[in-house]
Amino acid sequence: MNIALFVQKKEGICINNQKELFILPNNRILYIRPEAIEKINHYRQIRWTDTEAGGILIGRVLMEDGNYIVDDVTEPMPTDKRSRTRFSRKQEGHQEYFNDVWKRENGRCFYLGEWHTHPESVPVPSSIDRKDWSRLLNLGYETGCLFFIILGIDELKVWYGTEDKIIELKRRN
Amino acid sequence: MALCKKQFQDFHDTIKLKEENEVLSSKRDIIVKRIKDKLPEEAAYSFDIFNQGSYAMHTGIKPLGSDYDIDVGLYFDMSKDDVDPLTAKNWIYKALDGHTSDVKIKNPCVTVTYAEGYHVDVTVYAANNSDGKVYLAKGKPNGKVEDKKWDESNPKDLITEIREHLPDKDDRRQFRRIVRYLKRWKDVKFSSVNGKPTGIALTSCVYHWLDIQKETDTFTGKTTYKDLEALINVVSKIISNFQQEYVEIDGEYKFMPRLKVRLPVEPKPELLETMTYKQMKTFKEKLETLLEALEDAKAKADPTDAAELLKKQFGDDFPVPEKSTTGKKAMAAAVISSSESASEKG
Ligand SMILES: [Zn+2]
Numbered sequence: 001m002n003i004a005l006f007v008q009k010k011e012g013i014c015i016n017n018q019k020e021l022f023i024l025p026n027n028r029i030l031y032i033r034p035e036a037i038e039k040i041n042h043y044r045q046i047r048w049t050d051t052e053a054g055g056i057l058i059g060r061v062l063m064e065d066g067n068y069i070v071d072d073v074t075e076p077m078p079t080d081k082r083s084r085t086r087f088s089r090k091q092e093g094h095q096e097y098f099n100d101v102w103k104r105e106n107g108r109c110f111y112l113g114e115w116h117t118h119p120e121s122v123p124v125p126s127s128i129d130r131k132d133w134s135r136l137l138n139l140g141y142e143t144g145c146l147f148f149i150i151l152g153i154d155e156l157k158v159w160y161g162t163e164d165k166i167i168e169l170k171r172r173n
Numbered sequence: 174m175a176l177c178k179k180q181f182q183d184f185h186d187t188i189k190l191k192e193e194n195e196v197l198s199s200k201r202d203i204i205v206k207r208i209k210d211k212l213p214e215e216a217a218y219s220f221d222i223f224n225q226g227s228y229a230m231h232t233g234i235k236p237l238g239s240d241y242d243i244d245v246g247l248y249f250d251m252s253k254d255d256v257d258p259l260t261a262k263n264w265i266y267k268a269l270d271g272h273t274s275d276v277k278i279k280n281p282c283v284t285v286t287y288a289e290g291y292h293v294d295v296t297v298y299a300a301n302n303s304d305g306k307v308y309l310a311k312g313k314p315n316g317k318v319e320d321k322k323w324d325e326s327n328p329k330d331l332i333t334e335i336r337e338h339l340p341d342k343d344d345r346r347q348f349r350r351i352v353r354y355l356k357r358w359k360d361v362k363f364s365s366v367n368g369k370p371t372g373i374a375l376t377s378c379v380y381h382w383l384d385i386q387k388e389t390d391t392f393t394g395k396t397t398y399k400d401l402e403a404l405i406n407v408v409s410k411i412i413s414n415f416q417q418e419y420v421e422i423d424g425e426y427k428f429m430p431r432l433k434v435r436l437p438v439e440p441k442p443e444l445l446e447t448m449t450y451k452q453m454k455t456f457k458e459k460l461e462t463l464l465e466a467l468e469d470a471k472a473k474a475d476p477t478d479a480a481e482l483l484k485k486q487f488g489d490d491f492p493v494p495e496k497s498t499t500g501k502k503a504m505a506a507a508v509i510s511s512s513e514s515a516s517e518k519g
Contacts, residue, residue: 021474029174031474054514060500062476064178069475071496085517095509102506105497111507118516128515139510142503 022158022169029067030147030158030169033059036070040151043075045084045119052087054080054116056094057147058101058109068147072101073115087116113147113161123152125159130166137161175470175479179499180492181400185350187490188357190233193224197243197291204269204285204293205245211268216261218251225296225328230335232352232376237360237488241291244282246328248300248307253323258310261297269295278313280320299323306439330438335376338437344385347398351407352379354400354487361488362459368452374444377434382410401471408464415457422450430457462486475499 020032036057043053055074062069076082077093101109114136118124125133125148133148148159148166158169205222226244227233236242249261265283269276275286279294286292297310307329312321339345355375363369386402389395415430422429429450435441448456466486470479476499484491 029474033475052514052516054512056509056512060496062499063501064176064476064499065174067174067474069500086515087513089512089514091509091511098509099506102503105500107503107506108497108500110500110503111509114512114514116514120516123516126515126517128513128517132513136510136512141507142505 019171019173020156021172022160023172024068024160024169025167028065029172030070030160031067032070032149032158033072036073037156039073039075040115040117040149040156043117044151045117045153050117050119051082051084052117052119053082054087054089054114056089056098056114057112057149058098059112060108061110061143068112068143070112070147071109074098084119089114089116110143111141111146112143113149115149115151117151118153120152121154123150123155123157125150133159133161133166137163137166175473175476176397176399176401177470177476177479177483178397178400180476180480180483180494181350181354184487184491185353187492188234188353190228190235193228193243194241194291197241197293200285200287200291201243201245201293204272204295207272208247208265208268208295213264213267216264218249220250221248221300222246223248223329225332226294227356227372227376229332230376232335232349232356232372234353234356234360239290242294243291244294244296246296246298248298250301251299252302253299253308254302256299257321258297258323259312259314259321261299261310262312265295265297280313280316281309281311296328298326298328325440327438331436334437335380338380339385343396343398344387347385347387347400347403348379348383350400351383351403352376354404355379355407357490358463358487362463362486368448368455370445370448370456373436374434377436377444378411379407380437381434382414383407401467405464405467405471408460408467412457412460412464415453418450420450430454432456 020037022030024030045052053076055076057070058072059068059070074094074097077090079090079092081088098111137146145160145162148161150157159166160169223246224244225246247265262278262283266276266278269283269285273285273287277284282294282296284292284294299308299310302308306325307327308323309326311324339348352375356372359369359375383403384406386399386406388397388399411432415432417428418431419426420429431450431453432445433443434445435443463486466482470482473479473482477494477496480491480493484493
């Protein structure tokens with residue numbers, strides 16, 4: 001019983017500290033809403049059998065300050081290919097999900113990037129990851145930049161890509 | 174981070190008293206006519222009428238509910254040495270008695286209340302004095318003798334001082350907005366009539382202590398006014414101006430906070446002296462809660478989350494935007510590509 005209490009408490013502290021606010025080089029902010037974080041967290045590769053997962057980031061570019069907010073993400077779809085160390089996301093399902101949100105929000109939403117998981121404590125992007133990120137950036141999405149989230153077993157990290165470079169973002173504070 | 178610029182703008186548009194309440198201004202005209210017609214013969218002085226109150230100072234807000242009021246000042250061409258203040262107020266009372274079923278002499282004015290709940294306050298001044306000053310008739314028939322007096326008061330100077338505060342017209346607008354926000358906060362947060370700071374006391378706090386908060390973009394030269402920052406600035410300053418006083422409360426000596434703020438024009442009376450220590454303590458606690466909410470709102474990245482916190486302080490007229498309305502509009506729905514990722518070292 002004591003252990004259960006301890007675990008619960010520890011979790012509470014974790015959630016409070018886990019302010020998913022990241023600062024961009026131009027001083028803008030990326031905020032990942034708790035609803036989106038919660039969806040991603042389901043796919044943390046804790047067990048040996050857990051396979052990689054991923055999806056797209058959907059969100060807003062704020063009118064008042066140009067900051068970015070990830071409101072929602074898609075989750076692995078039936079046609080996506082998942083293994084312990086690979087994730088191959090197809091267009092199918094993700095595009096339809098995005099279109100529904102886009103319609104519901106009257107076009108006030110953007111494709112903001114990608115997320116996926118890694119079965120390692122602190123995630124490091126593989127060469128396949130980096131190659132794919134550059135390819136996506138070259139497609140020229142409307143925001144002019146994209147975010148790439150990798151959720152490791154212990155840490156979530158975010159990379160920010162523009163046409164000329166990709167950098168890892170620091171948390172605010 | 175959150176500025177809630179649009180939300181403050183809309184909130185201000187909603188609460189701002191843009192024009193005098195039409196019903197009340199017509200009531201005022203009727204009252205002034207009645208005073209002219211029915212003024213007793215012994216009141217052999219001419220008078221000028223002017224509109225005082227927050228509408229004239231450009232800091233008026235719409236009341237919650239039907240609690241509208243309108244202030245009329247009468248500048249009598251007489252000296253305070255020739256007329257007793259209560260006598261002067263009685264002239265007005267006699268002229269208005271019976272106009273509605275509720276006409277009362279109150280300490281600073283004569284009040285005509287209408288059945289619908291709104292009221293008109295008529296204030297009497299002696300405006301032709303050897304010292305060149307203007308005096309307000311104070312006191313009520315059964316009030317204390319020391320309250321029946323002529324008090325130096327310069328409502329016209331006050332109106333000018335507040336209306337023309339700050340030389341830059343955009344700075345001045347921020348000053349007025351901050352006054353209006355705090356007045357609405359007061360109406361929302363203080364339910365009883367007793368123990369709430371007056372509108373003019375809050376106006377004076379902002380007058381003395383607000384540092385205008387704006388930012389100019391170095392590239393575009395465009396200036397942005399940051400009302401949330403301005404509120405944080407002025408509320409922190411108000412709180413830091415409270416002084417601890419060692420006083421007896423319920424038979425026990427203790428330190429109690431007290432705020433003093435002076436009217437910006439002569440004779441610069443202290444405006445919060447009638448508040449008790451307990452009321453002062455409540456006032457300070459409410460300000461501290463407000464400051465905490467303002468700072469929490471600022472720390473939010475999402476304006477919707479920030480607006481929800483602000484609404485709890487400023488009431489239901491503060492708008493909480495639908496999340497989607499805070500975002501820019503995309504030109505077209507994105508075409509989602511497929512994507513390959515891996516964790517194996519390639
Ligand atoms: Zn990867």
